[in-house]
Amino acid sequence: MNQCPLRTSVIGSYPFPAWLEHASQHLDRFGSEDRSELQSDAVTCAVKDQLAAGLDVITDGEQSRLDFNLSFYGYLQGIDLESASPRRWGPPAHDQRGRHAVVAPLQAPRGLGAVEEYRRLETVSRELGAAGRVTLKASIPGPYTLSGRLLPNADLGYPDRWALTEALLPLVRQELEALVAAGCREISVDEPSMSCYGYREEVRRFVDLFNRTVETVTGKTRVCMHLCFGNYKARAIGPRQIAPLFPAFLDMHCDEMHVEMASREFSELELIAQVARHRDVAVGIVDVKSYYIETPEDIAARVRRCLEYVPADRLVLAPDCGLSQTARWAARRKLQALCAGAALVRKTL
Ligand SMILES: [Zn+2]
Numbered sequence: 001m002n003q004c005p006l007r008t009s010v011i012g013s014y015p016f017p018a019w020l021e022h023a024s025q026h027l028d029r030f031g032s033e034d035r036s037e038l039q040s041d042a043v044t045c046a047v048k049d050q051l052a053a054g055l056d057v058i059t060d061g062e063q064s065r066l067d068f069n070l071s072f073y074g075y076l077q078g079i080d081l082e083s084a085s086p087r088r089w090g091p092p093a094h095d096q097r098g099r100h101a102v103v104a105p106l107q108a109p110r111g112l113g114a115v116e117e118y119r120r121l122e123t124v125s126r127e128l129g130a131a132g133r134v135t136l137k138a139s140i141p142g143p144y145t146l147s148g149r150l151l152p153n154a155d156l157g158y159p160d161r162w163a164l165t166e167a168l169l170p171l172v173r174q175e176l177e178a179l180v181a182a183g184c185r186e187i188s189v190d191e192p193s194m195s196c197y198g199y200r201e202e203v204r205r206f207v208d209l210f211n212r213t214v215e216t217v218t219g220k221t222r223v224c225m226h227l228c229f230g231n232y233k234a235r236a237i238g239p240r241q242i243a244p245l246f247p248a249f250l251d252m253h254c255d256e257m258h259v260e261m262a263s264r265e266f267s268e269l270e271l272i273a274q275v276a277r278h279r280d281v282a283v284g285i286v287d288v289k290s291y292y293i294e295t296p297e298d299i300a301a302r303v304r305r306c307l308e309y310v311p312a313d314r315l316v317l318a319p320d321c322g323l324s325q326t327a328r329w330a331a332r333r334k335l336q337a338l339c340a341g342a343a344l345v346r347k348t349l
Helices: 018-024 032-053 114-125 143-147 161-181 192-197 202-216 270-277 296-308 328-348
Strands: 078-080 100-107 138-141 187-192 222-226 258-259 280-286 315-319
Touching: 018 032, 018 202, 018 328, 032 114, 032 328, 100 161, 114 138, 114 161, 138 143, 138 161, 143 161, 143 192, 143 270, 161 187, 161 202, 192 202, 258 270, 258 315, 270 280, 280 296, 280 328, 296 315, 315 328
Parallel strands: 138 187, 187 222, 222 258, 258 280, 280 315
Antiparallel strands: 078 100
């Protein structure tokens, strides 16, 4: 359960500073020391913004996942990173991201990089005097979501997305175990693909997948899961309803389940009552896709609507998704409003 009522949190990603985005397009001009410095400096920016907002839980903003090579795919052996974009022109969206060919058995002998990210976050937080004041959360995509960018290869025993997911599951599980061993006390396993495709898939299968992914770390760290309807270039995929996931998803072995709500004008909000019966529920209270900047009063009103269904000590407040697709000035102001709005309601509890 929550340590504090109306805990304020974030989903993994945060916008890159402009200089980092520029640098990430010219990584070949930097040496390994330079890259390491870039990553630490970027995490420092993200942590400073989150601390200034007053959050209870912060992340490294995924600032070191600069390109394919430095993201999870770069740690996977057996995939060909040359993925041509199927559509190169027109409005930016999901269908412009290519899928990687699987050319050998999937392995991750160096892990998936999340432990190194967590250690960097710890160091930066200590340097900024935040140690002990905030909870440091690591986030990692779950195997189903991670499999979405890979092409099945029947010759290698991966005939479909499910088979790819099964191959990735132990790799993700090992990374979770390594994070726990490194001292990480809160981990989000992001599975937005489950909410995006829940309308057409067997959702019990999702529950089984998730529970097997986290089975060795359950009870050893706070396990969170993030669900949303996609946010690449601030666009959604699939019908934006969580109802098809329930009641099956009530059997997910997680301490906190996050759902996208603000961009959907809080439709299906009543479902959070079911979620909160056995775990904390994190509600997307800030719309990361809209450039309307919520006021603290807007946030407070939204929180009060949630409190009609769940008690304050079961309710976590967060943005709808990571903020990486939102301009940094807007992300900063939205987080400040989130924390200010939470403070307004806490005063009245
Ligand atoms: Zn998301």
